[in-house]
Amino acid sequence: MRLMVSGGGTGGHIYPALALIEDLMEKEPDSKVLYVGSTRGLEKNIVPKKGIPFKELKIQGFKRSFSLSSICDNFKTLYLFLKSVHESKKLIKQFKPDIVIGTGGYVSGAVVYAAAREHIPTMIHEQNSLVGLTNKFLSHFVDKIAIAFHMAASQFPKDKIVFTGNPRAQQAAHIKSNFSWSEYGLDPNTPTVLIFGGSQGALKINSATMKAIPEFNQKPYQVVFVTGQKRYDYVKKQLANVKVGKNVIVKPYIYNMPQVLPKVSLIVGRAGATSLAEITALGIPSILIPSPYVTADHQTKNAMSLVKRGAAEILTEKDLTGKRLVNMIDDLIDNRSKLQKMGMNSKKLGMPDASDRLLKVMNSLIKNNK
Numbered sequence: 381m382r383l384m385v386s387g388g389g390t391g392g393h394i395y396p397a398l399a400l401i402e403d404l405m406e407k408e409p410d411s412k413v414l415y416v417g418s419t420r421g422l423e424k425n426i427v428p429k430k431g432i433p434f435k436e437l438k439i440q441g442f443k444r445s446f447s448l449s450s451i452c453d454n455f456k457t458l459y460l461f462l463k464s465v466h467e468s469k470k471l472i473k474q475f476k477p478d479i480v481i482g483t484g485g486y487v488s489g490a491v492v493y494a495a496a497r498e499h500i501p502t503m504i505h506e507q508n509s510l511v512g513l514t515n516k517f518l519s520h521f522v523d524k525i526a527i528a529f530h531m532a533a534s535q536f537p538k539d540k541i542v543f544t545g546n547p548r549a550q551q552a553a554h555i556k557s558n559f560s561w562s563e564y565g566l567d568p569n570t571p572t573v574l575i576f577g578g579s580q581g582a583l584k585i586n587s588a589t590m591k592a593i594p595e596f597n598q599k600p601y602q603v604v605f606v607t608g609q610k611r612y613d614y615v616k617k618q619l620a621n622v623k624v625g626k627n628v629i630v631k632p633y634i635y636n637m638p639q640v641l642p643k644v645s646l647i648v649g650r651a652g653a654t655s656l657a658e659i660t661a662l663g664i665p666s667i668l669i670p671s672p673y674v675t676a677d678h679q680t681k682n683a684m685s686l687v688k689r690g691a692a693e694i695l696t697e698k699d700l701t702g703k704r705l706v707n708m709i710d711d712l713i714d715n716r717s718k719l720q721k722m723g724m725n726s727k728k729l730g731m732p733d734a735s736d737r738l739l740k741v742m743n744s745l746i747k748n749n750k
């Protein structure tokens with residue numbers, strides 16, 4: 381298969397694409413892949429590290445306010461979009477993909493739109509329960525729309541929908557992890573809580589965690605606190621005069637998350653769709669703190685789909701304090717049977733064959749196009 385993939389901005393759009401590529405290369409090793417990302421997103425750091433051919437386009441998002449500067453910015457956005465469509469068409473002519481798939485983020489808007497105009501089979505993958513702006517736009521042009529939450533179905537043209545789940549779930553579920561907490565200087569046999577605010581880190585989660593550290597130091601469990609790359613220096617500065625116990629580790633980012641996750645006892649984090657796909661694929665109990673800053677509060681909807689099934693607990697950002705965080709973690713870690721039940725409920729929601737399902741649809745689209 382000659383696969384062109386585009387997805388960018390944040391990890392939630394990038395990792396599903398990478399998981400799909402990994403599965404394709406395992407099943408069809410002669411395949412050729414080109415990843416098209418943006419000059420500004422995280423993909424620029426993540427994708428080339430995986431040895432995947434990468435091209436970048438300059439693109440930006442629309443501003444939703446009506447101030448003069450936003451209007452000017454939106455003209456620039458439109459210009460960059462049209463330019464990116466033009467450049468995508470050139471890339472398509474050179475690479476000659478059998479199929480183009482978009483996993484969200486502004487850059488995928490230009491690439492997938494260009495592919496549809498060039499009559500290449502196209503598909504988008506929507507990770508969330510509430511549909512993003514780019515995928516809403518692309519839904520009018522693509523051949524198929526893969527979704528990971530049933531709730532997303534009503535927001536797209538019915539005849540194009542296929543329910544596949546998120547490919548990152550399959551990657552997380554099937555990995556043979558040889559990771560050990562001893563690599564972080566921790567004890568491999570002590571329950572370990574992983575705290576992180578999505579792929580970019582979250583200010584409020586970071587401040588609550590910093591306040592909780594003096595209490596964490598006394599606990600019979602371990603805490604791995606991931607700040608987000610950009611927020612690491614600030615957190616380290618704030619912690620300069622705080623005693624951080626041997627059972628607490630502070631890290632900017634984890635690059636081998638699928639290896640690490642199977643060893644986690646409890647997750648505290650945002651409710652980004654790709655994180656939830658991983659959590660449920662592995663059946664990890666979680667305390668979810670949805671970001672209130674995302675479109676249409678979609679993380680609360682994502683989180684509630686787990687909470688309703690007893691697979692997670694929710695903590696709203698307005699109720700988030702260091703003390704509350706510690707209490708909720710203690711309550712679960714101290715109550716093994718509650719934790720175990722939550723894990724089992726979480727696993728029931730997992731989609732451990734998501735990328736197989738996606739590949740199947742992609743292959744049938746390609747076949748029908750020949």
Ligand SMILES: CC(=O)N[C@H]1[C@@H](OP(=O)(O)OP(=O)(O)OC[C@H]2O[C@@H](n3ccc(=O)[nH]c3=O)[C@H](O)[C@@H]2O)O[C@H](CO)[C@@H](O)[C@@H]1O
Pocket residue numbers: 390391392393395484507508548576577578579580606632633634635636637638650651652653654655656658671674678679
């Ligand atoms: C603020 C924002 O717009 N967030 C959106 C973004 O979240 P975000 O990019 O944070 O996405 P998710 O939480 O869904 O996924 C994060 C991904 O990054 C990985 N990871 C994270 C931290 C780390 O140190 N190492 C690492 O590898 C996780 O394992 C996961 O695969 O995309 C998601 C999927 O469309 C949306 O649901 C979120 O609402």
